[in-house]
Amino acid sequence: xxxxxxxxxxxxxxxxxxxxxxxxxxxxxDDAGNLEGQQMIDALQALLARKGILSAGxxxxxxxxxxxxxxxxxxxxxxxxxVDAGFRARLLENGKNGASELGIKVGEAQLVVVENTAEVHxxxxxxxxxxxxRSLLGQPPSWYISKAYRARAVREPAVVLAEFGLTLPPxxxxxxxxxxxxxxxxVLPLRPPGTEHLxxxxxxxxxxxxxxxxxxxxxxxxxx
Amino acid sequence: xxxxxxxVRYRVGDPVAVLDLGKAGHVRTPFYVRNRRGEIxxxxxxxxxxxxxxxxxxxxxxxxxxxxxxxxxxxxxxxxRSDRDFLYMEIYDHWLxxxxxxxx
Numbered sequence: 466x467x468x469x470x471x472x473x474x475x476x477x478x479x480x481x482x483x484x485x486x487x488x489x490x491x492x493x494x495d496d497a498g499n500l501e502g503q504q505m506i507d508a509l510q511a512l513l514a515r516k517g518i519l520s521a522g523x524x525x526x527x528x529x530x531x532x533x534x535x536x537x538x539x540x541x542x543x544x545x546x547x548v549d550a551g552f553r554a555r556l557l558e559n560g561k562n563g564a565s566e567l568g569i570k571v572g573e574a575q576l577v578v579v580e581n582t583a584e585v586h587x588x589x590x591x592x593x594x595x596x597x598x599r600s601l602l603g604q605p606p607s608w609y610i611s612k613a614y615r616a617r618a619v620r621e622p623a624v625v626l627a628e629f630g631l632t633l634p635p636x637x638x639x640x641x642x643x644x645x646x647x648x649x650x651x652v653l654p655l656r657p658p659g660t661e662h663l664x665x666x667x668x669x670x671x672x673x674x675x676x677x678x679x680x681x682x683x684x685x686x687x688x689x
Numbered sequence: 690x691x692x693x694x695x696x697v698r699y700r701v702g703d704p705v706a707v708l709d710l711g712k713a714g715h716v717r718t719p720f721y722v723r724n725r726r727g728e729i730x731x732x733x734x735x736x737x738x739x740x741x742x743x744x745x746x747x748x749x750x751x752x753x754x755x756x757x758x759x760x761x762x763x764x765x766x767x768x769x770r771s772d773r774d775f776l777y778m779e780i781y782d783h784w785l786x787x788x789x790x791x792x793x
Contacts, residue, residue, distance in 0.1 A: 575733060577756075584773075592719050619721065623770050638773030639761075646717045646779035647736045647754055 532604070538569050539601040539651055540672035542578075543683075544665045547656040553580075560651060564601065572600035573649040579642060580653045581679075586637050587652045588626065588679035590618035591644045598649040602674055609678065619643055629680040652679040659685065692750035695782055699729045705757060706788035707780060715743030718784045722776075726788050727759040730777055738781060753782040 513519045542564055546553040556563030560576030576598060579587040591597065592615045597605040608614050617625050622639045626632070633639065642650045654676040660668060667687065675681035699705060709723040710716075717739050735751035759776045762769035 574736065577731075577733075592721075593717060619776055620765055620768070621770075622774070635771065636773075638771060638775065640774070641761075641776045643719070643776060643778040645719065646733075646739065646781070648733055648756070648779050 531599075534600050535603040536672075536674040536677070537669070538564075539598070539674070539677045540669040541567055542569065542601065542651070543653055543672045543677065544669035546578075546653055547668055548665050553653070556653070570600065571598070571649070573598060574647040575649070576601070576651060577642075577648045578651050578653050579640065581655045583655075584636070584638060585640055586626075586633055586679065587640045587642060587650075588618060588622050589642050589644055589650045589652060590615055592616070592619055593645045596644040596646075596649065598651050601649075601651060602677060606674070626680060629675070631681055652677050654679075654683045657683050657685045692748060694735050694749070694751040695753055697732060697753045698782070699732075699753075699755060699785070699787075701729050701731065703729045704788045704790075705729060705755075705785045707757070708784050708786055710784060712740060715739050718780055719778075721764065722757075722759060722778060722780075725759055725764060727757040727763075729755050730758040731756040733779060736781070738783070754779055755782070755785065756780075757785070 510519075510521075510524060514521065542556065545567060546556050546563075552563065552566065555566070556578050557580055560578040561571045563578065564571050564576060579589075581587055589597075590609075595605055595610045597609065599605070614625065619641050622641050623633060626639075644650050654672070656668070657671060660671065663671075670687045671684040673681060673683060676683045704726060705728065706726045707718060707722045707724060710718075733754040733756060736754050737747060737749060738752045741748075756777050757780050759778070760769075760772070761774035761776060762772060764776060
């Protein structure tokens with residue numbers, strides 16, 4: 466991912482945006498399509514290795530780097546925001562700076578943290594591809610990349626949330642964030658009730674991946 | 690990078706409409722917001738135009754990027770659940786025009 470966030474930051478092309486053919490495939494989800502992509506990657510890697518531009522070890526190392534971030538990073542940020550109002554304010558002002566206070570590096574261009582309140586519930590989607598705060602949450606779940614989620618989250622978010630098991634009161638507004646350019650988004654969920662006695666570490670165990678995407682609320686007690 | 694940045698021309702709260710430029714390639718403005726009205730929610734900074742960047746063109750200019758807020762009831766007439774539901778999306782300057790006056 467480059468600093469400007471576009472070259473190589475998307476998983477597939479968007480060549481179909483301009484035409485009006487019905488059901489132009491924006492994402493290849495079937496096995497045959499994945500196989501074709503894999504063949505191209507294999508061919509490219511073999512060429513680059515043969516020309517001495519990269520080695521298999523370097524590729525393995527880079528795969529490790531890509532897979533190293535996980536939900537725990539986002540959870541640490543959320544838990545700190547729950548216990549430290551000053552940090553929370555700075556985080557909402559500039560997500561990247563906030564994360565760096567905890568020594569967490571955001572690889573994407575910018576991080577926008579959107580705060581759930583009693584009145585507003587936030588939901589993240591990328592309708593064009595699979596933009597996701599990978600440096601904080603790791604790789605996105607398969608449903609996040611599915612065409613069904615991407616199409617429906619921006620059109621009937623409350624119905625989608627209900628299918629995830631989250632039924633919002635009619636008085637709660639839903640703010641959907643279609644993450645499609647240089648920003649990346651993280652939901653700051655509401656601190657669960659009855660957790661006043663918990664410290665930051667214990668709180669971070671309640672912060673799930675789905676709660677930071679906005680399709681769920683945090684756990685109310687630590688998993689057994 | 691050689692070209693001077695495109696100046697910022699909107700402030701938070703300004704009403705805007707999304708253009709339908711009919712461009713091909715690595716376009717980051719989905720169809721469902723084209724020709725729709727919204728308002729500027731945030732100025733995100735300057736970024737290289739992804740349409741050029743995707744072709745390896747890093748010559749610029751830097752383009753202002755905004756977050757635009759749309760009312761769900763404007764995006765999906767007759768379907769929206771609540772007047773309190775909104776959609777936020779990042780849109781590059783060249784896909785926007787000022788849209789003063791009442792909503793269509």
